[in-house]
Amino acid sequence: MKKPFKKPEPGDKVELIVNRQSHRGILLESHDSSVLLLKLDNGYNIGFKKSDISEIKLIEKKHEENNKEDKRISGKKPLVDLIMTGGTISSKLDSSTGGVKWLINSKEFFKIYPEIFNIVDIRIINPFMKASENMSFKDWARIAKIVGKSLNDSQVKGVIITHGTDFLHYTASALSFMLGKVNKPVVLTYSQRSSDRGSSDSRMNLVCSAHTALSDIAEVMLVGHANLDDEYCFALQGNKCRKMHSSRRDAFKPINANPIAKIFPSGKIEILRNYHKRNKEKVKIDPLYNDKVALVKFYPGQNPDILDYYVKQGYKGVVIEMSGLGHVLTEGKYNWIPKIKQAIKKGLLIYAAPQTLFGSLDPYVYSPGRKLEKAGVVFLKDILPETAFVKLGWVLGHKEWRGTIATKIKMLENINNEYNERLGTSFFI
């Protein structure tokens, strides 16, 4: 029966006729008013230009109760706390302004991401909505406190945090120190493409995150696309991964580490390495932080006077991205060694991490490394510069770990696998 074109409602099961072909599925909310977005029975989402649709048939009206917020928690499925902090995954295009709008409640969340509710009951916690470049150590601490509370709530099976991608690995590192060894899965997830785009990675990332949150893996993890196929996600160790591509859906890569597991949208989990297991220990939240720390990337010819700036501004510690083995300029008029000695004397702690990202510092191979060590630089083995920076702020947040020796001991202690006990050369691109 041919009907005049009318605005269908998200949640309705419909059949669309496009170029004489029939497509059946659930209508999703679309933020481009000229496009209908359909979730096909095979799970794929597909967008159709309204102008290409010759017919639309209602197969089943959406269940109205799905729209009532109190039904989010059925009590029949395991409960997961979802901490919504912002980012592309928590946003949608506002068709009226063309700008980006945050998804601020579970009702909207449900409309856009219905699939996750087949797996878990969700309790949404929304401390703030931010792009990740605007997060600070205060936000990391706030998230840590919320996560810790959820982890210590016996009703909660696991935690998902939705977050912007750009500086997500900094937040993940912060949580790995502020929460230490966790008792349940803590999953940070994201999307590179917003939910209203056909190629969006948000749905699969969320579904895989839900499965991970119910798993046995009690680690702070990033869960997202492993490659450009929509086949599975990787669960990556939060403090040993990094955003390595501006736009690809598989932008996050493990650095000096293997992925913990492959997570399939079906719920299948393929473990790839050792991990810390779900347990009944209470989690102790340790969100102290000192933001008088900096990250400096060394480049050839760099004037070491930059260290004067940090001393003068009252900074307590600096992580310098040195060469892969741990070198900076050590001769001529810009010799860093005298300036490093001077800065350390004035109370600035100086740590080194490798700007190659992959591999480990090894300052003993050549004499400049040995000289830098003698000058007081502490070499942080195979840690990521970003993780080193976050860790330094966290360590210096604790009175009892302040002082050259105490800080050094804590910085070199392997708190949450930020170092490999033995680093082979097999972790590489």
Next chain:
Amino acid sequence: MKKPFKKPEPGDKVELIVNRQSHRGILLESHDSSVLLLKLDNGYNIGFKKSDISEIKLIEKKHEENNKEDKRISGKKPLVDLIMTGGTISSKLDSSTGGVKWLINSKEFFKIYPEIFNIVDIRIINPFMKASENMSFKDWARIAKIVGKSLNDSQVKGVIITHGTDFLHYTASALSFMLGKVNKPVVLTYSQRSSDRGSSDSRMNLVCSAHTALSDIAEVMLVGHANLDDEYCFALQGNKCRKMHSSRRDAFKPINANPIAKIFPSGKIEILRNYHKRNKEKVKIDPLYNDKVALVKFYPGQNPDILDYYVKQGYKGVVIEMSGLGHVLTEGKYNWIPKIKQAIKKGLLIYAAPQTLFGSLDPYVYSPGRKLEKAGVVFLKDILPETAFVKLGWVLGHKEWRGTIATKIKMLENINNEYNERLGTSFFI
């Protein structure tokens, strides 16, 4: 005939009996006095502990004339200029001190790397010996002038530059701008392991470099191990690659680019993409540089006052490693936008490159990028931060390109393929 063990000489053809097995080859200079290093007939080098060797037979005494320096240039093979600048490839262990010693003349070079002389005649030029972290823009300019002279010498078929690895990609970028489009191959090569180690990559890298120097590829390239096998090297575009591992022999990876070619030690060359061809144009050397430029990596929570430091110190330009799309902190007390506007007003030019390394900036997707652009930040698409930094110093070295608009135009001009005309998402790890 069993002979008492005696110290054999490098260059001699010998047979060693080790665990009842016979090994024939040319003795190489070994810097571990307890080890004999043998170049087998199949081209592999292998080290034997002297204590494991039960017998040693002299098969053929080395040709004494090989030791005379004037025979380096036979006149029968194509001539390649080799510019020796330092680094692991130009060093050997000094067994008397345990420290590293530079190889300073062609005689020593020949003893350690005899293979290359089967391919080319070598003229060694040795402006200085430095670890790469100690190079400055003055060294880049000096190398550029020497290379330019060699390129404009009709006798010379190609140029090889041996260099330390750590900051080699900075030098390669500098040459790509200071020399522009070249007329012959310009090959930068290196080693990650010194020549006296069995696992050294130096010999294969040099042999592949010699073949590349004779090829049709007129580009500034890095040539070195493509993977952990000793099968072939990659020729990488000098300004679109980066040292990505502290110690692996295949540490250099192309970023947002395909390798130009596979170079096999046999001389076989497998071209992988378009390249600029050998030609008869004269090369114009353009070594001007202004070192009042800096590279700053943005991190969450960073105080934008760092820009005051650069203004105060009289810097002319800064490249900021922003997020993949091109964002920094744009709200709250550390909002970068007012400080960026102020710095630009005071004459500091601000450019952005992606800290993801892979992918391209795309500041138009979200409003912070648009705001930063309005504030005067210039977004350098898919350039590497290191290449952007080197290019900015080079551009500002030219009076005629100074001034906000002139510099911007030159920075966005594609001088030597530092930008992709069209960047797909296929270039990734």
